[in-house]
Structures are given as C-alpha cells and as structure tokens.
Amino acid sequence: MIQTPFRSLTNATKILLPTPSSSSSSSSSSSLRFSSTAFSFRELSLSSVSPKHKGAFFSTLKSSMVDTQKNDPAVEVFEKEELAVALAKYVADLSNKFTTERGAFTVCFSGGSLINYLRKLLEPPYVDSLEWSKWHAFWVDERVVPLTHEDSNYKLANDGLLSKVPIPPGNVHVINDTLSAEGAADDYEARLRELVKNGVIASSSVTGFPKFDLMLLGMGPDGHIASLFPGHPLVQENKRWVTFIKDSPKPPPQRITFTFPVINSSAYAAFVVTGAGKADAVHSALKGSQNSPKLPAGMVSPEGELKWFLDKGAASKL
Ligand SMILES: O=C(O)[C@H](O)[C@@H](O)[C@H](O)[C@H](O)COP(=O)(O)O
Numbered sequence: 001m002i003q004t005p006f007r008s009l010t011n012a013t014k015i016l017l018p019t020p021s022s023s024s025s026s027s028s029s030s031s032l033r034f035s036s037t038a039f040s041f042r043e044l045s046l047s048s049v050s051p052k053h054k055g056a057f058f059s060t061l062k063s064s065m066v067d068t069q070k071n072d073p074a075v076e077v078f079e080k081e082e083l084a085v086a087l088a089k090y091v092a093d094l095s096n097k098f099t100t101e102r103g104a105f106t107v108c109f110s111g112g113s114l115i116n117y118l119r120k121l122l123e124p125p126y127v128d129s130l131e132w133s134k135w136h137a138f139w140v141d142e143r144v145v146p147l148t149h150e151d152s153n154y155k156l157a158n159d160g161l162l163s164k165v166p167i168p169p170g171n172v173h174v175i176n177d178t179l180s181a182e183g184a185a186d187d188y189e190a191r192l193r194e195l196v197k198n199g200v201i202a203s204s205s206v207t208g209f210p211k212f213d214l215m216l217l218g219m220g221p222d223g224h225i226a227s228l229f230p231g232h233p234l235v236q237e238n239k240r241w242v243t244f245i246k247d248s249p250k251p252p253p254q255r256i257t258f259t260f261p262v263i264n265s266s267a268y269a270a271f272v273v274t275g276a277g278k279a280d281a282v283h284s285a286l287k288g289s290q291n292s293p294k295l296p297a298g299m300v301s302p303e304g305e306l307k308w309f310l311d312k313g314a315a316s317k318l
Pocket of ligand 1: 111226
C-alpha cells in the first residue's frame, strides 16, 4: 500500500510505487522508498500472442522483467517553487548525460502548464552551462494552428524557453503549419524517420520505434496525456509514430500527437502535474483499479525511467 507521508517532509517526498507483491520497504529521513517487483505498470496480454510468437514473446518478457526493476515510477511531491527547481535539475542532469553520451539531447515538450515549470532552466547555473547547441526540441503533441497562434504549443515553448537559450533554429522541430492535421502528422513522422536514420534520434532496439531521450508530459484532469484522450481510439494506435485528431475534447479540436509506442519507447519520461483538480486522475493513473479502464496517463511506461513531479494538491488523493 502507498503511504502518504507528504505532510511530514519539507522538500520532496519520493515514493517508488509498490506492487501488490512488494516484499520489503525502507525509508530514510527525506524519502520513503518501497522495493517492488516487476510488471507494476507494464500491461502484458498473453491472449494476444500467437503460438508462433510465444518464444519471442517470452524472451521479451524475460528482458522486460529485468528492466522493470528500474521502470517503477518515482513520485515526488513538492511545493510549487521547489518543483521548478527540482525539474530544472532533472532536465539539466539528463542534458549533461545525453550530450556527453550521444552528442545530442532529444527533448519532447507538451503544451499546457509544463513550460512555466521549466523556467529555472533560464537561471544560473543552467542557462550558461547547458549544451543548448546539442538540444533537439520536438512536441509530444501540437495543435494544428499557425505557429504564431496563441494556441500553438511551439509558441508557448518558444516564448517561455526556447527563444531565450542558444538552441540552433534547425534543431527546433516544429510542425508544418501550412498542412491539414493529417498532412502535418504524416510530415512530422516522415521527418522523425529521417532524424532516426541520421542518428539524431535514437532507435529502440526493443520496439523499433524512435527512442527520444526525454518526454516531458502534462496530464489533464481527465487523465489525458499528449492528445491521447480516455476512450478515444487513438489510444490504441500501435503502428503510426505520429497521428492526428480532429475531435479533441480539449480545444482546439485539431491536433497531431505522438502515439503510445513512441511515448513508451523513450529513455526517460517525466510528468509534471499540479493542482487538486487532477488528484483523482493522479490517483487513478498511479494506483489504478482492475475494474476501471486505464487512463492514458496510467499507460505511460517508458523503456527507461518514469518520474512524476507533483504538487501537494495533485498528490492529495494518493
Ligand atoms: O497541448 C496540450 O493540450 C497538451 O500537450 C496536453 O496534453 C497538456 O499537457 C495537458 O492537457 C495538461 O495541461 P495543463 O498542464 O495546462 O493542465
């Protein structure tokens, strides 16, 4: 069971979510950590595996059992200012890791409140020390509006962060805003394929989908992520890298979005979720229930690490 020690800790509460079969737990002064076993957030369905593919399935299963020790989501709860401080450090550490290891850092932005929480990257020590020239910016989802429009996720990120740091314009991978939703999704996917070929974006040896270094995700009060909404057929898309929606419940209606296989092939993924209005969805995504369908936010399971940055309101029902 998840305990809720949030009130007793000053800076942040760290929780590794336990599965029902957790065997032990330990705690330190500033964090509470549960050991946990595999499968906690990875859905596996044997019924969908044909006898012909069972061998491959079980070898993948074996490797995912090894991997899932590091896949359990880490949840941290912050005061608002502290959340921004911790998020900047998290992104900066990954920037340093990937620019050193692979000479590029591929970061995918969402829209919404996320960008404002990245503001500490514009302050010392990060603003002058990060290798911005090696960043490549992408969008997990984008609204199909002109790039100059107030609703554009690019404009939001550009105004709030990208225009203030020396990322080469060619590394900012915006949608083609002259195209229809369908055309923009096809075009974005084609450009991602080119960047995988060139080695700018890594490729997952497990899934064959692009493996972005970091996905930065928000979540709506309904549990949607990117432009993948609960109950919408796009949530099940498993072939396309980028797809489109013309009836988004959250305006504006026309958007393009990464699909789950792309989101879940990433090396790192982080949620930034704040406000008591999202507490139910946070609870449902993290603790779930066998009886209710999984929210899109509960289906996020990157190849590497998943982290949730929450404020006390968003964590209030855990
Ligand atoms: O373009 C979008 O609308 C988003 O990418 C969307 O998925 C967003 O991240 C969530 O709706 C959370 O938004 P807030 O943080 O503003 O609630």
